Amino acid sequence: MNTRFAKRLLMAATLVASSLALAQGYPDKPLKLIVPYPPGASTDVTARLIGQKVSTLLGQPVVVDNKGGASGNIGTEFVAKQPADGYTFMLGTDATHAANSYLIAKATFNPLTDFTPLALAVMNPIVLVVHPSVPAHNLKEYVDGVRSGKISGAFGSSGTGSPHHLAGELLKSHTKAPFLHVPYRGGGPAVTDVLGGQVPAIFSSVVSVLPYIQSGKLRALAVTEAKRYPGLPNVPTIAETYEGFDVPSWLAFFGPAKMPAPVAQRLSGAILTALQDPEIKAKLDSSGVVVPADPSPKALADLQQRDYTLKGKIIREAGVKIE
Structure with a gap:
């Protein structure tokens, strides 16, 4: 039993050490930021604005790649299947990471389990x-x-x-x-x-x-x-007028599931810093979106879970189907 415990302890220590080593060298090449909608949309504008600042903070280019189609599902599925090394992340929405799951006949990803929440970018009233x-x-x-x-x-x-x-x-x-x-x-x-x-x-x-x-x-x-x-x-x-009515719309950054914690924290930290930049915040506010008071990964995960439940309830009760 002691030998087994020692082996498990060694394996855990090796994983921690490798994660720390990865984080210390991260990033050492350009990052790809996937936008699952065509160029020119509010998602594209927001991604490029924040991506430029993240690039400066991390010292590597952040290349925005528009992978539109299927109501955002093509680009979202692409990110879900990428290596969880921090070099590919995305700007998702309440559609790609909540409502769409109830509207796709055969979903190829789970928005709650196949992604790492990084930051809640903006509320889109x-x-x-x-x-x-x-x-x-x-x-x-x-x-x-x-x-x-x-x-x-x-x-x-x-x-x-x-x-x-x-x-x-x-x-x-x-x-x-x-x-x-x-x-x-x-x-x-x-x-x-x-x-x-x-x-x-x-x-x-x-x-x-x-x-x-x-x-x-x-x-x-x-x-x-x-x-x-x-x-x-x-x-x-x-x-x-109607108590309890609340239908939020939001944009948020996600990476693939199981990103090493140090890497996720480094990338998330850069995004959160960019969101608090006075110039970026002013541009976002003037465009009609709102930078939330708490854009943390936990706040994003909590909002996503609530919205996933809410949107599913509305869709089921109204019998909404993609035409």
């Missing part, structure tokens, strides 16, 4: 906006109007299963009003149609509609997170 012709200036008037038939219950989103769509489904569940989802292929077309009056309302990321709210071309009724969005302090949350 969702807002319910209507065309100015809609006779509602607050959420109660809007819901009452839909119930009575005076206002169309059609609402647009960036696509079936998106957090914007799920926010609408949860509002429908809370209010029992006859809302009808109108899916678009991306947020851009949805914004275009609500500006033109083709659809009366949409749930959208603030970053996509903030200029139109500020110019009066769209009217903001409520945000979907539990707390008000600092950039629109006079716009209430849906939770202020």
Whole structure:
């Protein structure tokens, strides 16, 4: 028994020593940052902004690689299958690491177990906006109007299963009003149609509609997170009318599962430092996203677990299926 214990102790010591040696030399070559969406999206902009600072902090280039397709699943699956050596990581979302698992017929990865949480990058607030012709200036008037038939219950989103769509489904569940989802292929077309009056309302990321709210071309009724969005302090949350309503949307950094702790800590530390850089934080804030007060790996893991459960519940109860 003593011999077995000694062998196990030696193996554990060897693993610790090898991990420490790896961390001391890490990184000694360029890192690859996977964005599972096409260039130009908010994920791409955020990844490149933070990636540049991480590159400076770690002393190695951080190469952004866009691997879009299948609602973000292609790039996400790619990262899940990479070596856990800290040289490949990704900027994931509440779709890739929560909701999509319930929408894929045969998922090839588990978002909770096949990744190492590194940092919660930003919260991406969702807002319910209507065309100015809609006779509602607050959420109660809007819901009452839909119930009575005076206002169309059609609402647009960036696509079936998106957090914007799920926010609408949860509002429908809370209010029992006859809302009808109108899916678009991306947020851009949805914004275009609500500006033109083709659809009366949409749930959208603030970053996509903030200029139109500020110019009066769209009217903001409520945000979907539990707390008000600092950039629109006079716009209430849906939770202020319907208690417990909270549909978060977020972007976060993940590596493959089982990254050596010293390596994960080094990479995570660089990302967390970049997020607190005043210039980067100012650019992110001005774009419509919010750097969280606690972006730590634990805070990310806790948020992901809660959101995974929430999104699954909404999807099951609403019978959401990818069309």
